[in-house]
Amino acid sequence: MAHIKLLSIKYAATLILLYLVLGIAYGISISQIIFVSLISLLIYYVGDIIILGRTNNFIATMFDLVANFVLIFSMLGLIKFGGDQLTAAFISTIVLSFYEIFFHFYVADELNLRQDHIFTSSYDYLTEFSSEFDPIFDDIDDFF
Numbered sequence: 001m002a003h004i005k006l007l008s009i010k011y012a013a014t015l016i017l018l019y020l021v022l023g024i025a026y027g028i029s030i031s032q033i034i035f036v037s038l039i040s041l042l043i044y045y046v047g048d049i050i051i052l053g054r055t056n057n058f059i060a061t062m063f064d065l066v067a068n069f070v071l072i073f074s075m076l077g078l079i080k081f082g083g084d085q086l087t088a089a090f091i092s093t094i095v096l097s098f099y100e101i102f103f104h105f106y107v108a109d110e111l112n113l114r115q116d117h118i119f120t121s122s123y124d125y126l127t128e129f130s131s132e133f134d135p136i137f138d139d140i141d142d143f144f
Contacts, residue, residue: 002111005110006106006111017096018092018096022088028081035079043068046063046067047064057108072092072093
């Protein structure tokens with residue numbers, strides 16, 4: 001049930017942010033934005049569950065940044081976007097990444113993904129010294 005709530009929040013926020021950037025600024029239709037937003041939900045499992053659960057917010061946000069850029073750039077190519085594809089994908093990705101930073105905190109709280117830092121005590125490592133030996137030179141020393 002928690003995943004359904006998180007997916008719906010992510011979908012709604014992605015839809016709104018992409019509409020603000022791609023719909024208003026670049027004139028893409030709402031049906032195309034809905035399509036791109038639905039496809040972007042595939043990133044949720046990998047970025048927000050697997051990577052965020054195993055690493056930290058920064059790594060998960062960087063993954064989402066790259067994955068969203070590739071997804072939006074390729075989807076803009078599929079829908080025959082007439083403007084500058086690279087700039088539209090870059091601006092959309094930056095806006096979504098700022099949202100993802102705060103969404104990851106919420107996901108970590110909802111799914112109990114918070115990792116407490118483990119403090120290890122400093123150990124005093126001792127170096128063991130031993131005499132080095134080489135069998136060839138030991139045999140030569142026996143002759144003299």
